[in-house]
Amino acid sequence: MTESAFVKKTKIFSHSLQADVVKNLLAYDEIESTNSTAKQLASAGAEHGTVVLAKTQSQGRGRFDRTWESPEGGVYLSIILRPQVSAEQTSLLAFVAGLAVAHTIRSYGLPAMIKWPNDVRVHHKKIAGMLLESELVNQTVTFLIVGVGINLNIESTAFSNEIQSQSTSVAVELGSPVEFYEFLTRLLLQFDTWYQQFLEKQYDQILSHWKTASDTLGKPVRIQTKGDTLEGIAIGIDKQGFLRLQTKRGETKTIMSGDCLYLRET
Numbered sequence: 001m002t003e004s005a006f007v008k009k010t011k012i013f014s015h016s017l018q019a020d021v022v023k024n025l026l027a028y029d030e031i032e033s034t035n036s037t038a039k040q041l042a043s044a045g046a047e048h049g050t051v052v053l054a055k056t057q058s059q060g061r062g063r064f065d066r067t068w069e070s071p072e073g074g075v076y077l078s079i080i081l082r083p084q085v086s087a088e089q090t091s092l093l094a095f096v097a098g099l100a101v102a103h104t105i106r107s108y109g110l111p112a113m114i115k116w117p118n119d120v121r122v123h124h125k126k127i128a129g130m131l132l133e134s135e136l137v138n139q140t141v142t143f144l145i146v147g148v149g150i151n152l153n154i155e156s157t158a159f160s161n162e163i164q165s166q167s168t169s170v171a172v173e174l175g176s177p178v179e180f181y182e183f184l185t186r187l188l189l190q191f192d193t194w195y196q197q198f199l200e201k202q203y204d205q206i207l208s209h210w211k212t213a214s215d216t217l218g219k220p221v222r223i224q225t226k227g228d229t230l231e232g233i234a235i236g237i238d239k240q241g242f243l244r245l246q247t248k249r250g251e252t253k254t255i256m257s258g259d260c261l262y263l264r265e266t
């Protein structure tokens with residue numbers, strides 16, 4: 001089968017990329033989900049640092065079994081990691097990914113902010129999301145998939161009516177598209193930098209940068225977890241990246257993961 005222009009270009013790009021964490025970059029024109037493909041590859045033994053990139057996804061997945069709309073022009077990628085750390089420590093990898101995405105978007109002059117746990121927004125609209133999935137054996141992580149979806153060169157009209165008013169893209173915000181491989185270079189180099197800090201166990205550094213890049217702390221929020229809805233003020237983040245919430249009753253709750261809605265934007 002002949003290779004598409006996207007696959008060819010990505011191969012050439014991967015040879016010039018100097019990000020330590022990227023060992024192998026696999027490009028596809030269309031697959032169901034880069035996370036699903038990365039999971040299958042990892043289960044079959046794919047090495048740490050394998051990156052799966054797709055031009056478009058037919059069944060892109062978001063958190064809580066939502067669909068991730070994946071029109072052409074977006075960045076859809078998943079990184080297979082096999083870090084030699086305990087399962088507890090891996091929760092900070094969501095912060096590593098969030099910092100990489102937010103800083104990359106900021107490098108284009110856009111005021112990207114992280115919304116706990118895994119969203120990146122610009123002007124209160126979602127521009128990127130992350131989906132982390134892992135396989136554990138006896139409390140040890142055998143592999144972890146960091147899935148990243150970024151609305152890059154996407155027109156607002158390419159989103160469904162359902163999400164159009166809450167979504168934006170880099171091109172919409174800048175008023176013109178950006179060069180795809182330049183963006184990808186910046187993103188993977190950013191990921192490399194933050195991942196290096198993670199390997200060096202600079203957890204406090206990661207947390208403190210995350211707090212600066214996030215607008216969640218101090219806000220009144222509603223958190224939807226798998227079985228509960230909680231409201232209160234987001235008062236802190238603990239060492240594992242869990243949210244500390246002060247409820248109206250004055251109790252402090254620690255929340256591992258959930259959907260976060262700001263009850264007030266400012």
Ligand code: BTN
Nearest residue numbers: 033035061062063129130147149
């Ligand atoms: C969310 O905000 O709910 C997370 C969205 C994550 C989407 C990305 S796109 C690349 C990777 N493959 C998927 O199927 N999902 C993630």
